[in-house]
Amino acid sequence: MYIEQGYKGNIGLWKYFVIPLCFIGFMGLNYIATVTSPVSVEDAMQQMITQLGSNLVLIMLLAPLAVGLFVVLGWTYLVHQQSITSLTTSRKKIDWGRILFAFALWGGLTILLTAIDIYFSPDDYVFNFNMGKFIPLAIIAVLLIPLQTSFEEYLFRAHMMQGLGLLAKNRWVPLVVTSVLFGLMHIANPEVEKLGLGIMIYYIGTGFFLGILTLMDEGLELALGFHAANNLITALLVTADWTAFQTDSIYRDISEPIIGWDVLIPVFVVFPILLFLFGRKYGWKNWKEKLFGKVLTKDEFVALNEKESNLA
Template sequence: MFIEQAKKENFRFLSYLPIPVFFLTLMVANYIMAADVDTDEAIHQSIAAIGENLTFVMLIIPLSVACLFLWGWVKIIHHQSITSLTTSRPKVDWGRIFFSFGLWAGLSVAMTLAVYFSSPENFKINFQLGPFLTFFILAIILIPLQTSFEEYLFRGYMMQGIGVVTRSRLIPLLITSIMFGLMHIANPEVGKMGYVILIYYIGTGFFLGIITLMDEGLELALGFHAANNLVGALLVTSDWTAFQTHSILKDMSEPTAGFDVILPVFVIFPILLYIFSKKYQWKNWKEKLTGKIVFEK
């Protein structure tokens, strides 16, 4: 079972604390500093000084490098394999990663095209071949590392650690999902749309946590998260998002938090859960999401 794999004879919860505490401290510090800084303006100034691609690298490289650091910490400090941090299966199921990636990438493209053709006046063509190709190379390298760090930290490292200590599945699901949503509280999108958008971020955290627990591994979450950030960054940018890139389209509309916040959480994510559950024959939902963890003696 996925959570149980972190339980070893030399398991020490104190050795789990440095990374979550450090990351939580950074989150709080970032939020406090963002309160006194116009994040949107700071991003624009950076783009004016060093360009969109270098600004993108500057924003994403810390979490991309953090992914490599987390893997090293798990191997050296916890003596745990990356495979056991990723999945309960004997080896990582890349088919699951690619299926989840392809499913959400396809839906994302379809929904973006639907919005574009229904309201073309809200967009302008932003495509420039040279800058786009440079950004594409940077994006396919750095974005999967960034999204993988978030998955390994919240749905892997923290879910396993909290689960082992509390012997609960529900408690780590609640804690990691809420923390994942709050991690985005300093994003420019929150400043533009208001705190209501946290419904989407926290809802996404719950969705990713549920598929991790039900599937006994991170593969589906890794694929979904990579597709969400990568396809979104390549397809559409705007002047008010965290990533302002050399994408294909630029959204010129005024940001509002309405149906587009509710739709994914309460409609699309349940449909995806149904698709995954049928494909991978998930059973015992109550036990896997809320049951107690019992370790073999």
């Protein structure tokens, strides 16, 4: 009943579209500025890093999104008059164990897979570790990246997912719309400029994976943990001159990037395996109903809650 948690607020569907429309408009303007600029995204990033340093540039990239998290949470609490717990989960309280499990699982797998790739392709990597530079990076990353990833999750998989679900009265529309928009949000990234639009398969596929996690688990916790691990471990472990996060990480990838199986394997192999593992651990059932079924009306939701309260 995750989408139906939106009924616990002061309903007014227009309230669900103010922040998303503003954000989408900003991203659209950013994309137009990117494609019309005579300077490539990669060159612009290098110029900024040369002038300001990679840590300050990282702060400039992350800080607006970190602030965005508090805007979404504040809007939910003050305008929707909805609790942050009901925005996050259908459970009585936020399950921090789920967040930590998803973080540990994906963080561990990311480190393992990266280590394997470095072992078998050592010429593609340069050991880049510098304690004096790495410690400030780690502090910035640990403080800001979870806020950045949480903003994206609360915007797409919480705020927009609940609003679109209540409007469409089904689950597949919010799943598809939020997943595609999540992918398109990355279209101005330097990776897209370097690799082409084919990389959008990965971004949109990741959006679908996180959306399925949220709907099947009836909460945002697993998506929060996974997304934080993905961005944080990547920023600390490996960077490249053509990625959005260019940091003083432990390793630098110096290979020439190409679109290949490394884009398709996560979406069509790794993510399904992870969904299977999460499903077994948390006992997911009724996949068809949870992903494609209808959303209860407010009266049905209230009646169901009253019935469950009486049984308890």
